[in-house]
Every structure is written in structure tokens, then in C-alpha cells.
Amino acid sequence: MLALQAYLVLVAMLLGSFINLAADRLPRGESLVRPRSHCRSCGRVLNMVDLIPVAGYLIRKGRCATCGVAIGALSPTIEALCGAGMLAAIATLGTGRGAAVGFAVVALVGVTAVAAGFGRMRPKRGSPAG
Numbered sequence: 001m002l003a004l005q006a007y008l009v010l011v012a013m014l015l016g017s018f019i020n021l022a023a024d025r026l027p028r029g030e031s032l033v034r035p036r037s038h039c040r041s042c043g044r045v046l047n048m049v050d051l052i053p054v055a056g057y058l059i060r061k062g063r064c065a066t067c068g069v070a071i072g073a074l075s076p077t078i079e080a081l082c083g084a085g086m087l088a089a090i091a092t093l094g095t096g097r098g099a100a101v102g103f104a105v106v107a108l109v110g111v112t113a114v115a116a117g118f119g120r121m122r123p124k125r126g127s128p129a130g
């Protein structure tokens with residue numbers, strides 16, 4: 001049943017990818033659905049390669065394939081964290097309970113990342129806008 005575990009880890013990493021999207025867009029008040037994921041610098045719509053969790057980042061060497069802007073290490077870190085959390089939970093608790101705990105870890109990472117995203121958007125203390 002190794003395929004099931006691999007599938008669960010993959011799902012966890014894809015959820016990590018979605019967490020990045022949510023943490024980036026929710027604080028800006030943008031939709032999670034539209035527009036499609038794109039480079040914040042040049043506007044290029046991301047393709048399949050860009051969207052592979054962790055591996056896409058490594059293939060692109062952390063940069064946009066079109067304009068070369070640095071993507072930042074946070075996105076692959078969150079994806080890897082989700083995948084590793086799921087893998088560790090399954091390895092220690094077994095597939096059934098491990099998957100439940102793994103998804104709880106992913107949810108926790110998601111809440112933390114989105115909260116941090118909102119924190120980044122908050123005006124600095126003492127600024128006129130605050």
C-alpha cells in the first residue's frame with residue numbers, strides 16, 4: 001500500500017501549494033480562484049512545471065522562467081513542510097491515524113501561513129495609514 005502513502009504525501013504538498021496561494025492572496029482581498037497563478041513581476045501565467053510542489057521551484061532554480069525574478073524560498077518550504085509532516089505522521093502512526101494527524105499538521109501550517117500573510121500586510125506601527 002505504498003502508493004496510498006505516496007499519494008497522501010503528494011496531496012499534502014499540493015495543499016501546501018494552495019496554502020501559499022491563500023497566504024499570498026487572502027490578505028490582499030483577492031480571489032483564490034481568479035486569476036490563475038501568475039508571476040507577480042511579469043504577469044506570466046504559471047504552467048504545470050511551475051506548479052509542481054518543491055520540484056518546480058528546484059527546476060526553475062527559484063526564479064521566474066520569463067523575467068528571472070526570485071520566487072522566494074517560502075513557497076517550497078511550506079510545501080516541503082506539509083509533505084514532511086504527512087510523511088512523519090504516517091511513518092509513526094500508520095496510514096489511517098497518520099493521515100488524520102498529517103492533515104491536521106497541514107491545516108496548522110495553513111492557518112499559520114495565512115495569519116503570517118495578514119501580518120505582513122498590516123501597516124507598520126506609527127505609519128499614518130495605521
Ligand SMILES: [Zn+2]
Nearest residue numbers: 039042064067
Ligand atoms: Zn516573471
